[in-house]
Amino acid sequence: xxxxxxxxxxxxxxxxxxxxxxxxxxxxxxxxxxxxxxxxxxxxxxxxxxxxxxxxxxxxxxxxxxxxxxxxxxxxxxxxxxxxxxxxxxxxxxxxxxxxxxxxxxxxxxxxxxxxxxxxxxxxxxxxxxxxxxxxxxxxxxxxxxxxxxxxxxxxxxxxxxxxxxxxxxxxxxxxxxxxxxxxxxxxxxxxxxxxxxxxxxxxxxxxxxxxxxxxxxxxxxxxxxxxxxxxxxxxxxxxxxxxxxxxxxxxxxxxxxxxxxxxxxxxxxxxxxxxxxxxxxxxxxx
Amino acid sequence: xxxxxxxxxxxxxxxxxxxxxxxxxxxxxxxxxxxxxxxxxxxxxxxxxxxxxxxxxxxxxxxxxxxxxxxxxxxxxxxxxxxxxxxxxxxxxxxxxxxxxxxxxxxxxxxxxxxxxxxxxxxxxxxxxxxxxxxxxxxxxxxxxxxxxxxxxxxxxxxxxxxxxxxxxxxxxxxxxxxxxxxxxxxxxxxxxxxxxxxxxxxxxxxxxxxxxxxxxxxxxxxxxxxxxxxxxxxxxxxxxxxxxxxxxxxxxxxxxxxxxxxxxxxxxxxxxxxxxxxxxxxxxxxxxxxxxxxxxxxxxxxxxxxxxxxxxxxxxxxxxxxxxxxxxxxxxxxxxxxxxxxxxxxxxxxxxxxxxxxxxxxxxxxxxxxxxxxxxxxxxxxxxxxxxxxxxxxxxxxxxxxxxxxxxxxxxxxxxxxxxxxxxxxxxxxxxxxxxxxxxxxxxxxxxxxxxxxxxxxxxxxxxxxxxxxxxxxxxxxxxxxxxxxxxxxxxxxxxxxxxxxxxxxxxxxxxxxxxxxxxxxxxxxxxxxxxxxxxxxxxxxxxxxxxxxxxxxxxxxxxxxxxxxxxxxxxxxxxxxxxxxx
Numbered sequence: 001x002x003x004x005x006x007x008x009x010x011x012x013x014x015x016x017x018x019x020x021x022x023x024x025x026x027x028x029x030x031x032x033x034x035x036x037x038x039x040x041x042x043x044x045x046x047x048x049x050x051x052x053x054x055x056x057x058x059x060x061x062x063x064x065x066x067x068x069x070x071x072x073x074x075x076x077x078x079x080x081x082x083x084x085x086x087x088x089x090x091x092x093x094x095x096x097x098x099x100x101x102x103x104x105x106x107x108x109x110x111x112x113x114x115x116x117x118x119x120x121x122x123x124x125x126x127x128x129x130x131x132x133x134x135x136x137x138x139x140x141x142x143x144x145x146x147x148x149x150x151x152x153x154x155x156x157x158x159x160x161x162x163x164x165x166x167x168x169x170x171x172x173x174x175x176x177x178x179x180x181x182x183x184x185x186x187x188x189x190x191x192x193x194x195x196x197x198x199x200x201x202x203x204x205x206x207x208x209x210x211x212x213x214x215x216x217x218x219x220x221x222x223x224x225x226x227x228x229x230x231x232x233x234x235x236x237x238x239x240x241x242x243x244x245x246x247x248x249x250x251x252x253x254x255x256x257x258x259x260x261x262x263x264x265x266x267x268x269x270x271x272x273x274x275x276x277x278x279x280x281x282x283x284x285x286x287x
Numbered sequence: 288x289x290x291x292x293x294x295x296x297x298x299x300x301x302x303x304x305x306x307x308x309x310x311x312x313x314x315x316x317x318x319x320x321x322x323x324x325x326x327x328x329x330x331x332x333x334x335x336x337x338x339x340x341x342x343x344x345x346x347x348x349x350x351x352x353x354x355x356x357x358x359x360x361x362x363x364x365x366x367x368x369x370x371x372x373x374x375x376x377x378x379x380x381x382x383x384x385x386x387x388x389x390x391x392x393x394x395x396x397x398x399x400x401x402x403x404x405x406x407x408x409x410x411x412x413x414x415x416x417x418x419x420x421x422x423x424x425x426x427x428x429x430x431x432x433x434x435x436x437x438x439x440x441x442x443x444x445x446x447x448x449x450x451x452x453x454x455x456x457x458x459x460x461x462x463x464x465x466x467x468x469x470x471x472x473x474x475x476x477x478x479x480x481x482x483x484x485x486x487x488x489x490x491x492x493x494x495x496x497x498x499x500x501x502x503x504x505x506x507x508x509x510x511x512x513x514x515x516x517x518x519x520x521x522x523x524x525x526x527x528x529x530x531x532x533x534x535x536x537x538x539x540x541x542x543x544x545x546x547x548x549x550x551x552x553x554x555x556x557x558x559x560x561x562x563x564x565x566x567x568x569x570x571x572x573x574x575x576x577x578x579x580x581x582x583x584x585x586x587x588x589x590x591x592x593x594x595x596x597x598x599x600x601x602x603x604x605x606x607x608x609x610x611x612x613x614x615x616x617x618x619x620x621x622x623x624x625x626x627x628x629x630x631x632x633x634x635x636x637x638x639x640x641x642x643x644x645x646x647x648x649x650x651x652x653x654x655x656x657x658x659x660x661x662x663x664x665x666x667x668x669x670x671x672x673x674x675x676x677x678x679x680x681x682x683x684x685x686x687x688x689x690x691x692x693x694x695x696x697x698x699x700x701x702x703x704x705x706x707x708x709x710x711x712x713x714x715x716x717x718x719x720x721x722x723x724x725x726x727x728x729x730x731x732x733x734x735x736x737x738x739x740x741x742x743x744x745x746x747x748x749x750x751x752x753x754x755x756x757x758x759x760x761x762x763x764x765x766x767x768x769x770x771x772x773x774x775x776x777x778x779x780x781x782x783x784x785x786x787x788x789x790x791x792x793x794x795x796x797x798x799x800x801x802x803x804x805x806x807x808x809x810x811x812x813x814x815x816x817x818x819x820x821x822x823x824x825x826x827x828x829x830x831x832x833x834x835x836x837x838x839x840x841x842x843x844x845x846x847x848x849x850x851x852x853x854x855x856x857x858x859x860x861x862x863x864x865x866x867x868x869x870x871x
Contacts, residue, residue: 013692014730044711045717065720069574077548082548082549083553084554087552104537108541273674282497282669287664
């Protein structure tokens with residue numbers, strides 16, 4: 001079946017309403033390519049999307065999908081994967097969804113190490129509400145709600161993931177289509193929580209973190225001697241205030257995903273027509 | 288009715304009060320006696336005052352009363368707290384060798400049994416068994432065959448090795464013999480007979496957990512909160528045997544979303560919490576309803592608002608459960624009225640959720656959650672459990688539920704409002720759904736016609752349920768009585784006993800206990816047939832009373848209790864009589 005699947009099979013017939021030039025187009029294309037390249041089928045794939053421009057992605061892709069409440073996409077994906085481990089679960093959202101309203105869930109999803117992937121479209125701005133500061137906005141980034149800048153350090157999502165025991169931490173750039181798709185593919189293939197922070201520029205409200213900025217400043221780790229299995233080296237890159245990196249920054253080869261830890265494997269949708277056969281044993285326990 | 292007997296052990300949190308009380312309750316249950324337990328406890332791990340009370344009879348008991356026959360007091364405060372309930376002839380067991388208990392004064396007319404609990408326990412193998420020594424003493428006072436206690440000790444300590452069990456049995460005998468030797472002349476007025484009946488002993492949270500497994504629930508996500516945690520603890524270690532799993536989430540916001548995810552994947556899924564958690568879950572409740580996801584959300588009510596009194600009884604969440612959440616959200620609200628009904632209503636909640644693809648609030652309260660009650664095992668006959676999954680579409684039939692372009696229609700605008708459901712992994716069933724208003728395909732829309740169509744469709748499911756299901760009430764007492772008492776939740780047991788007391792005083796009452804709060808039975812005829820209606824509930828404002836007044840376009844009298852303590856049968860009988868008199 002896998003060889004017949006093309007990435008366009010993951011595309012719906014709805015036309016995106018993202019602004020022309022939005023980074024989310026490239027982010028989504030890479031997700032679809034990565035899903036097809038890893039042999040997944042839309043009928044066996046579940047996409048969970050958060051709220052914001054990025055959250056619209058479930059509408060533009062074709063698969064089983066849920067577009068939920070702001071910030072809670074990761075918990076939904078967690079439940080889907082536990083209930084049916086055969087499904088490929090991918091969660092997508094933005095920097096506001098993942099690192100602000102959903103930051104608590106992000107930390108715990110990383111810890112839990114479910115075998116699923118999480119793609120964050122990080123544009124360092126709130127786009128859908130028309131340009132307010134996001135948790136990854138620069139300290140001096142002027143917006144409607146922060147006329148003199150937020151005056152607080154931006155969240156470093158990669159550091160947050162590493163501190164939470166992340167087993168796969170990567171960063172990509174939506175405009176570098178091939179590398180982005182490769183990195184998301186690695187996240188899918190990882191045995192555990194595959195986290196990719198994607199620089200996905202907002203062409204309408206962010207004139208600082210632009211395509212040009214990322215094109216000029218990003219360092220591709222694939223072109224360095226970085227060893228992603230080296231935790232110390234990963235920490236150094238993640239905390240490097242001078243540079244921004246693209247590529248797989250950290251990968252724990254010993255990662256044991258949640259489902260394996262707990263011996264999950266059954267599709268929980270399959271149940272008998274009545275109580276389990278030995279259910280009276282449950283009653284007898286109370287003698 | 289055979290005489291009932293009331294027993295309690297009290298001390299500080301950390302004194303092992305709960306487990307000791309449970310052992311005694313278990314011993315009584317194993318001796319074929321009915322048991323109804325209650326707890327006085329505070330939300331702290333150590334210190335304070337906590338007590339475990341056991342009411343027992345050879346007939347069914349279903350409430351607590353204001354009377355205490357035997358009290359094991361580990362602290363002086365235990366005696367003070369219970370002075371109102373102790374009476375002439377009551378027995379107080381205490382350890383006079385304990386520094387704090389040296390100067391204890393036993394009220395006149397009561398028996399004070401000074402038993403060296405700690406010393407006897409040490410002689411039997413360890414001071415930790417001092418409460419078991421007290422249980423042995425209680426056996427002596429009540430002529431209760433100590434073999435029943437042995438059996439309960441075996442169950443409690445069996446997994447810790449036979450020598451621990453034997454030491455405990457010895458400790459119990461030391462207490463029994465001490466009383467028999469040192470208080471041989473005392474004339475105690477208690478005799479706990481045994482019967483051949485077999486009972487099981489469980490609380491409301493356990494009944495909900497067991498009901499969930501019976502109903503095919505395979506997934507639970509929750510965040511610990513008193514008094515709902517026991518549901519999660521029951522399922523943990525048991526649901527796995529049936530291929531299920533429990534997740535302890537980072538908070539309630541996450542818990543309900545994880546449970547929602549599992550339900551989208553096709554699992555029968557639930558979460559349980561209490562008021563503060565319900566507030567958080569209200570965020571996602573609308574999403575569950577508008578995406579038409581079957582989910583059982585259990586609220587074990589406690590005293591509010593805010594953190595309120597976490598270990599105290601209240602039925603204050605009704606308005607929240609009926610109306611909570613922005614926008615207009617179809618739902619079911621089902622509230623079991625007894626511990627055994629906690630089991631059956633849980634089974635029903637899962638069926639309602641899946642048949643109508645709608646969230647179901649399963650509402651219990653602290654009094655049900657912490658009460659251990661005896662039932663014949665047939666009360667939980669697993670053969671009676673039926674599982675109805677609703678309109679789940681198999682792969683072979685999927686084409687019939689696709690639109691002309693071959694897309695599955697998860698929100699098809701059907702006549703009865705119920706749309707097809709395809710589990711992820713079903714070929715040809717792929718679809719999205721969203722918390723945004725959506726069309727039949729589950730895609731966002733702001734089209735005015737489609738909006739109205741979908742709102743009506745979701746509301747129609749509730750109308751369909753009203754036609755197909757029986758949302759009835761439970762009735763007790765005299766159907767022709769002038770006085771109609773209506774209540775909900777755990778009050779049923781106390782009210783049934785109050786009815787008996789009132790009947791003994793020639794006061795006839797009709798009692799309707801309402802387990803379905805939305806949709807709920809129409810009580811108009813019952814209200815019109817009565818001279819007066821009294822609505823009884825554990826809250827300050829009378830939330831059910833308000834709803835019923837509106838339903839029936841009438842006025843009711845109200846009995847409200849919101850001091851954190853459940854209704855007692857004798858107290859209710861008096862209150863009802865007073866209300867009748869005030870209206871004459």
